[in-house]
Amino acid sequence: MTGPDAKLFHCPALTALKAVSGKWKTRILWLLRDRPHHFNELKRTLPGVSAKVLTEQLQQLQDDGIIDRQEETRDGVPHMVCSYSAYGRTLIPVLDALGQWGLIHGARQEEAPQS
Numbered sequence: 001m002t003g004p005d006a007k008l009f010h011c012p013a014l015t016a017l018k019a020v021s022g023k024w025k026t027r028i029l030w031l032l033r034d035r036p037h038h039f040n041e042l043k044r045t046l047p048g049v050s051a052k053v054l055t056e057q058l059q060q061l062q063d064d065g066i067i068d069r070q071e072e073t074r075d076g077v078p079h080m081v082c083s084y085s086a087y088g089r090t091l092i093p094v095l096d097a098l099g100q101w102g103l104i105h106g107a108r109q110e111e112a113p114q115s
Helices: 012-020 025-032 039-045 051-063 092-111
Strands: 067-074 077-084
Touching (some): 025 067, 025 092
C-alpha cells in the first residue's frame, strides 16, 4: 500500500508499541534500565510471572534486539544475565516519555467525574 493511508495501515507507533507491549515487557525493561539482572532476580522481583512466561518475554525482547542475554557460570552453575543491548538503550528515552504521559493521563483519569 502506498500514499497517505500507508502510514495508517503500517503505523510506526504501533510497530514500536508491539515491541514493548505485553504484561511483563515494560516492567522487565524498567528493571534493566539501572543494571543487568539475573533471570531468577527478575522472577523474584516480578511476582506473578511464571518462569515460562518470563522466558518467552525475554526471548521476544532478545529477538527484537532490545536486550542481550549472556550466560555466566558461578561455582559451576550457569546463570542467565539480562541487560539492554546498545540498540535497546535507544528505547529508554521513549519509555521515559511514555511513562511521563502515563502519569499525566492517570492523573486526568483520577480527576475525571465518574459516571
